[in-house]
Amino acid sequence: MSEILLPILILGGAAVLCAVLLTVAAVFLSVKENEKFAPVRDCLPGANCGACGYSGCDSYASALAEGKEQKTNLCVPGGDVAAKSIADVLGVSAEDVVEKVAYVACSGTCSGDETRKFIYDGPKNCKAANMYYQGDRFCSYACLGYGDCAAVCPRGAISVKNGIAHVEPSLCIGCGICERECPNHIIKVVPDTVRVTVNCSNHDMGALVRKTCIKGCIGCGKCVKTCPEGAISLDNNLAKIDYDKCVGCGKCHEACPVGAIHTGNFRCAAHEE
Numbered sequence: 001m002s003e004i005l006l007p008i009l010i011l012g013g014a015a016v017l018c019a020v021l022l023t024v025a026a027v028f029l030s031v032k033e034n035e036k037f038a039p040v041r042d043c044l045p046g047a048n049c050g051a052c053g054y055s056g057c058d059s060y061a062s063a064l065a066e067g068k069e070q071k072t073n074l075c076v077p078g079g080d081v082a083a084k085s086i087a088d089v090l091g092v093s094a095e096d097v098v099e100k101v102a103y104v105a106c107s108g109t110c111s112g113d114e115t116r117k118f119i120y121d122g123p124k125n126c127k128a129a130n131m132y133y134q135g136d137r138f139c140s141y142a143c144l145g146y147g148d149c150a151a152v153c154p155r156g157a158i159s160v161k162n163g164i165a166h167v168e169p170s171l172c173i174g175c176g177i178c179e180r181e182c183p184n185h186i187i188k189v190v191p192d193t194v195r196v197t198v199n200c201s202n203h204d205m206g207a208l209v210r211k212t213c214i215k216g217c218i219g220c221g222k223c224v225k226t227c228p229e230g231a232i233s234l235d236n237n238l239a240k241i242d243y244d245k246c247v248g249c250g251k252c253h254e255a256c257p258v259g260a261i262h263t264g265n266f267r268c269a270a271h272e273e
Helices: 002-028 037-043 057-065 079-090 126-130 148-152 177-181 206-212 222-226 251-255
Strands: 100-104 158-161 164-167 187-191 196-198 232-235 238-241 261-263
Touching (some): 037 057, 100 164, 126 148, 177 187, 222 232, 222 251
Antiparallel strands (some): 196 261, 232 238
8 A cells, every 4th residue: 555655645745846836936036027018018909010120019018118119109000099009008198100001013914824934833922933033924023923912911901913912002001011021022111191103123124124014114214304303213224212202293103104103092091990
């Protein structure tokens, strides 16, 4: 009988000792959570996109609660609603958030076999396709159309139509995850006050661009000469807009002979929830 009881008692005693040690450690070695952390974290949308400059919502909330971060308006997806809620919790003045929205800088139709330079039979995602000569499109700067951006969008704001990714501004929260995911870097995130965009990413010479896309920027410079604010320049054969100078007049759009410059209103309701 003792041969059975002795091991039981030893194991039981070890278990009790471990429980006591764990309890003592929990009491004396635990790191107390800042009481402001949970209320601040509840103000954030949970996108964990990194647009605020922190690794995720928890990191940003922790920095705010501990006073390491003073700016309450860094959460782009949360917009003014989140900024005001955070300010109320911390007892500070609310700061305005510059809401942002993504757009695809590629306006080619790219549908059908005529736009493919070879038959790609690998994994159906943009990163894999991009490893083969920058993708299977004749235009090496084009949207590959396999939907990596759509797969990571937390709001379902992106869809692929006719082989090209499209962003629905009313759903986009400007988190920038799609921008980082795109291997060809053709998705741009801009303030939703922007009214003019260059929907092309091709840096080739104009004659070569015309061979692969009828809507690609040919670097003719007509937009540069037309802009009354000097807001447009050519960067390696591609029109580039300085949004600090652009007033959204649309004259560059009218001057562009290939329709590579688009105008529109990006303001949306995604930040007003």
